[in-house]
Amino acid sequence: MHFIKFFLTSILLCLIQSCSNSSLYQSKNYVFGTIVDISIYGEDQKKAKDATNDVLNEFTRLNNSLHAWKKSTLTELNENIRQGKPSTHTNIELIHIIEDAKSLEKKSHHLFNPAIGELIDYWGFHQDEFISMHPNPSNIQKLVETRPSLDAIHISSSTISSNNRHVKIDLGGYAKGYALDQARKILDQHQIKNALINIGGNITAIGQHGKQPWRIGIQDPRATHAIAKLDLPDGWAIGTSGDYQRYFIDNGIRYCHIINPETGYPVQGVYSVTVLIEPAKNAGVLSDVLSKPLFIASPNDRQAIARSLDIKHYFIIEDKHILMTKTMSDKIQFLHPDTKKNNQIEITP
Amino acid sequence: MKLRPKFYIGDVLILLISILFILFTFKSFWHFEAGSIVQVNFQGKVYGNFSLFQNKKINLTGKEGESVIEIREGRARFVTSPCKNQYCVQQGWIHYAGQMLICIPNEVSVEILDKTKAYDSLNY
Numbered sequence: 001m002h003f004i005k006f007f008l009t010s011i012l013l014c015l016i017q018s019c020s021n022s023s024l025y026q027s028k029n030y031v032f033g034t035i036v037d038i039s040i041y042g043e044d045q046k047k048a049k050d051a052t053n054d055v056l057n058e059f060t061r062l063n064n065s066l067h068a069w070k071k072s073t074l075t076e077l078n079e080n081i082r083q084g085k086p087s088t089h090t091n092i093e094l095i096h097i098i099e100d101a102k103s104l105e106k107k108s109h110h111l112f113n114p115a116i117g118e119l120i121d122y123w124g125f126h127q128d129e130f131i132s133m134h135p136n137p138s139n140i141q142k143l144v145e146t147r148p149s150l151d152a153i154h155i156s157s158s159t160i161s162s163n164n165r166h167v168k169i170d171l172g173g174y175a176k177g178y179a180l181d182q183a184r185k186i187l188d189q190h191q192i193k194n195a196l197i198n199i200g201g202n203i204t205a206i207g208q209h210g211k212q213p214w215r216i217g218i219q220d221p222r223a224t225h226a227i228a229k230l231d232l233p234d235g236w237a238i239g240t241s242g243d244y245q246r247y248f249i250d251n252g253i254r255y256c257h258i259i260n261p262e263t264g265y266p267v268q269g270v271y272s273v274t275v276l277i278e279p280a281k282n283a284g285v286l287s288d289v290l291s292k293p294l295f296i297a298s299p300n301d302r303q304a305i306a307r308s309l310d311i312k313h314y315f316i317i318e319d320k321h322i323l324m325t326k327t328m329s330d331k332i333q334f335l336h337p338d339t340k341k342n343n344q345i346e347i348t349p
Numbered sequence: 350m351k352l353r354p355k356f357y358i359g360d361v362l363i364l365l366i367s368i369l370f371i372l373f374t375f376k377s378f379w380h381f382e383a384g385s386i387v388q389v390n391f392q393g394k395v396y397g398n399f400s401l402f403q404n405k406k407i408n409l410t411g412k413e414g415e416s417v418i419e420i421r422e423g424r425a426r427f428v429t430s431p432c433k434n435q436y437c438v439q440q441g442w443i444h445y446a447g448q449m450l451i452c453i454p455n456e457v458s459v460e461i462l463d464k465t466k467a468y469d470s471l472n473y
Binding site for chain 2: 027028029030033034035037039128129130131196198200201202203209214215216217218219224225226229238239240242244245248274335
């Protein structure tokens with residue numbers, strides 16, 4: 001009889017174990033013009049679904065408010081700036097976002113510059129599906145010479161004005177990160193302890209996946225699979241800027257959507273820049289924003305930029321060359337043995 | 350002396366439990382070959398999981414028009430897509446677990462699944 005009891009208990013334990021393994025709720029949706037992928041671990045389906053819906057509603061709200069080319073609170077503001085009119089009664093959230101973006105622009109020595117909407121529009125990236133174009137150097141030069149910068153923006157209580165009519169704010173390098181931070185707050189209110197939120201590649205982790213941390217794959221910019229993986233502990237965030245998601249090819253030259261505000265041209269030669277951000281209230285924003293200055297900076301300036309922005313973990317892929325910090329190399333694992341053979345791997349202190 | 354076979358309830362239980370145990374271990378430890386299932390997501394929902402070891406075409410009509418996905422000899426790809434940029438078609442075949450093709454305009458994604466996926470989510 002004891003034997004049977006033992007047998008029954010062990011089977012019961014196995015079944016319980018297998019149940020808890022499968023309690024992963026996953027949803028894939030399309031917001032911000034990209035895929036939003038939410039995984040919630042260890043909660044019942046109903047609770048996970050409710051929390052996910054609240055997060056998705058928040059994302060839709062942000063998308064409608066911050067969209068760079070479809071009618072939004074932001075496009076209204078941009079239209080006022082173009083006409084030289086101040087915007088009154090601007091909502092407090094947008095003011096906070098612009099103030100924050102402004103200070104990040106300054107810290108990044110204007111390499112992260114959300115005021116260059118006219119340039120981005122010129123290159124044809126203000127469309128869901130852009131078409132390739134022939135750049136005209138003199139037009140680009142004119143746009144660069146208008147010197148758009150958030151420095152021109154003045155905020156007093158709820159009024160926003162600009163002394164440069166060529167400022168066209170585009171939060172494409174900020175909004176998804178901000179949304180990650182919002183998602184974290186919402187999931188916290190729902191008392192979700194383990195979740196992974198991925199907005200078009202920008203990811204933040206809450207808790208972990210069972211007994212292991214959440215695991216992230218880093219996309220190989222020139223293939224359809226991941227090049228490396230790493231653990232993303234609770235509170236950390238990761239973001240990548242790449243030349244392989246939004247780009248077009250004209251006369252054999254690849255033009256990606258990340259534009260150097262100093263030259264007016266898309267950055268060339270860098271395949272991808274990944275930054276890993278330690279836990280912070282704004283880890284999501286930082287994971288979105290901080291990859292841009294590193295992507296745009298010339299190779300000689302990278303270390304100085306990383307130091308001034310306090311980026312401890314970064315991972316840069318170029319043609320046959322991979323550059324990363326020592327702290328990053330301790331954390332990542334390459335998935336294919338060929339990667340180390342085919343690339344010169346450089347590790348900076 | 351006559352030996353009558355005695356069949357106690359315990360024997361039945363042991364048999365039953367053993368069968369259950371075998372079924373259970375099969376279910377939990379029988380892994381698919383790496384990358385043998387492809388998951389098609391359409392408009393935010395799982396459209397279906399399909400074995401990669403079949404020849405099949407899947408036609409999905411989304412906001413932009415018709416996307417055609419082909420499964421053949423353990424691989425999957427977009428054959429045609431109504432989107433302008435055609436990235437999804439240009440990427441060609443995928444077959445490793447964790448590989449993914451996405452057509453954002455038409456809201457279709459194709460992902461190779463595996464129980465022992467190397468990671469939970471992809472940073473790109």
